[in-house]
Amino acid sequence: MNFTVEQITEAVLAFPGEARAVPADRLAESLDPLEDGYIRQFWVAEARTRRDEVRNGAVGIISVQEALGCVRGLVV
Numbered sequence: 001m002n003f004t005v006e007q008i009t010e011a012v013l014a015f016p017g018e019a020r021a022v023p024a025d026r027l028a029e030s031l032d033p034l035e036d037g038y039i040r041q042f043w044v045a046e047a048r049t050r051r052d053e054v055r056n057g058a059v060g061i062i063s064v065q066e067a068l069g070c071v072r073g074l075v076v
Contacts (some may be wrong), residue, residue: 003075011071017050017059026037 003011012023028039053059 007075011075013069014071016062017053018061019064021047021050022064022076 007019012020025043028043031039050059054061
């Protein structure tokens, strides 16, 4: 089964915050090492924001299995 970049992007954006971090981290790791410092700063800030959102109850968390099930439902 072939997916377009747009289809993959839409599916990943549908993940809850915590689950979106996994593919984002993998993609970031694959980028040019010269950009690593910028990417690391970005992810540290993003991780803190997400942590704070969970702590203050602005967002909830779900298991990876549940998130993947949601995405599979969108892709199929």
